[in-house]
Amino acid sequence: MRAAVRPLLVLLGLFASGLLATGAAAEEIGIATLVRPQVHAFPPGASSRDLVTRDPIERGLRVKLDGRDAFLRVDLTRAFGCKQITLDGRRVSGTLKILGPSDAQIGDGSPAGACKPKVGFSLGRFLLALLPGEPAIDADTPEAVSGVKGTVVRFLVEPILGTFVAVDEGVVSVQAKAGGDPVEVTAGHWVVVPPGGLPTRPARFTGLDSLEDSLLPLSDFTTEPPRPPQ
Numbered sequence: 001m002r003a004a005v006r007p008l009l010v011l012l013g014l015f016a017s018g019l020l021a022t023g024a025a026a027e028e029i030g031i032a033t034l035v036r037p038q039v040h041a042f043p044p045g046a047s048s049r050d051l052v053t054r055d056p057i058e059r060g061l062r063v064k065l066d067g068r069d070a071f072l073r074v075d076l077t078r079a080f081g082c083k084q085i086t087l088d089g090r091r092v093s094g095t096l097k098i099l100g101p102s103d104a105q106i107g108d109g110s111p112a113g114a115c116k117p118k119v120g121f122s123l124g125r126f127l128l129a130l131l132p133g134e135p136a137i138d139a140d141t142p143e144a145v146s147g148v149k150g151t152v153v154r155f156l157v158e159p160i161l162g163t164f165v166a167v168d169e170g171v172v173s174v175q176a177k178a179g180g181d182p183v184e185v186t187a188g189h190w191v192v193v194p195p196g197g198l199p200t201r202p203a204r205f206t207g208l209d210s211l212e213d214s215l216l217p218l219s220d221f222t223t224e225p226p227r228p229p230q
Helices: 002-024 210-215
Strands: 028-036 039-042 056-058 061-065 071-077 092-106 118-130 137-140 144-148 152-158 162-169 171-176 183-186 189-193
Touching (some): 144 152, 183 189
Parallel strands (some): 118 137
Antiparallel strands (some): 028 056, 061 092, 071 092
16 A cells, blocks of 8 residues: 555655746746847846847846847747737837946736836946837836836936936936936936936936947847838
8 A cells, every 4th residue: 555655655755846947937928039249148047048039038037248249139929918919910018238348137027017018227328129019118227116108218327327218209207326306208208317416407418428338239220121120
């Protein structure tokens, strides 16, 4: 009797372990559609790796780019906002581009952040383009949280400067972590949130200095003709 029970217990243990492993598997929320080295990936609870084109992007993945020519484009799937594929077959909800030395986290990897579309930028240059109708995304930086919805927006995050936000399309709400009221930044305008400070008054792109120039490559840095997310 005991000899017959032992194999059954072993099988049940293996089955339970498989369920736990499946439940703990990272959720894929995008795919790396263009990678120029060096791009290092740090999945939550797993070993780091060098990211390559066509790699899946897990929720909560941290990426670090080394070198001025390093580049990463991520197509975010509708799973990023916990939505299913639409009837027209659309799978992608937006695009994230990162250029040059950067440090970012794609999605919230904590249990409390499940199904919360969020990106965190601690250093570097970023472009975020969301399709109309997709869930809003919070872009978190050391100085501010920006609400992005159906919008094309560029970020420059540097320790001395703070957070630079330039909106190409749509409207972005910028809330400084130092307090104050949120500031709405419309298309064709930019603001800077200095370390520990409040956002500047939105200003038009016309006459921008090297801050804007440093963000321009994000619009064009690709091996394919520019096109909106599909």
